[in-house]
Amino acid sequence: MTTQNNFLSECPTLYIVPTPIGNLGDITQRAIEVLSNVDMIAAEDTRHTGKLLSFFNIQTRTFALHDHNEQQKAQVLVEKLLAGHSIALVSDAGTPLISDPGYHLVNQCRQAGIRVVPLPGACAVITALSASGLPSDSFSFEGFLPPKSKGRRDKFLEIAKASRTCIFYESPHRILDSLADMLAILGPDRSVVLARELTKTFETIQGMPLGELIEWVKSDENQQKGEMVLLVHGYREPQESDISDEASRTLAILSQELPLKKAAALTAEIYNLKKNALYKWGLEHLASS
Template identity: 50%
Template structure:
């Protein structure tokens, strides 16, 4: 009989968050497929688990999936883990899961720690609906376009960000008119230097700029959803900036008011704010 693929969540920092079921599964499977075998090896050793580790990451997942599927069809069981938290959430693994499903192999989730859910739990923002965007593009027009869509969304949004880009991201949010939007910075969740800061975008940017420690470690941001007015502004902002690059504020306001159906004076005031903010 074929074996099973277990998709196993591991701690995001604190080893005490490892579930009893995950410990049992990782101890019993024939192979553990890990994003980084060295990092996962250290964690498994600390938990007293002796496992046969193979790598499964973005650069080898297609090839590795075929190998693992063949092993599972021969009766072996495999556990898929990521560097931390729940596999496939901004991590590799979906190709392996899909390959197993296409081969008729049972895929079993073993849930546990998740940075996304941990951040939502302490953010103090609505969680009945939320958008998970993961990491935005790192630079250029793609980053600006993605951020514009995030700021236009009406539900709570969860973002991952590299610590060295955190200050830049907050500055971009502020420049886009979201300075007074509620936001929670969750840094190093479950670890020794865990920090949860609830603030506005502008106030958080100032704090991060003043405290270099807030620009280190694993970062999760939870952003409040846009009000209807904020959503409209975010949707119109790319066009507004194009108009401002070519026309005086008064003429840009006339064109944008005609396109959007909004009152010219309100559009003019908004464009002046955009122009002043750079």
């Protein structure tokens, strides 16, 4: 069996190496071998990565590669690779490039014909999705939510009618504001899961209708701390049974003053429902009343 060390000495390669998102026991044996045997480790934060390397007694030297210097420093690493070195790319936690630095380096390596080898491993997106109970056959990772309310609301409008599960990262100091913006656009009945502090001591994975979830987070300051993943159930065409009593009453009142089609359109906008479903409901229930 060819050892990792022999392989590295024969073929200069950029390795994409996931690191634990919390529990250090989640690192793979292959990741330890690669980090131990490459010539250099390109790290988002060398001090943070240094603690991980120290824990596993890895002596490989590190090179800082982060959001602020990647475009300038990537070429330096490409030149080292072309000169025969092997390099591992790591982020602070999880899989590099997933809302972390690395894109410019990988892109330049591909263009230069340098071999890029990805290792499987920890990723908060997939970890959260696997335990969320939301549909996983079709999903998209949308990255971090915008820092300002308008940007967040625009993003929620963009995915409001998407049938796939949508996944976001969010910072603890913005979680309540983001949930409030989500509530304003998606309504209280959309199923949302908050996955917090994954793999760590205080891991929490809580799913419920958005209107209930935001109250639950407000009531417990502990749920407003730590690393967070938000997962949003995809849009589903409303069935007649999905039309709430409030929506049906609103439709009934509006239809007394407006044509049913217009009343259905206004009610749909208020309650984030399909106007066709409301119109059909009105034909079946209001025409005979």
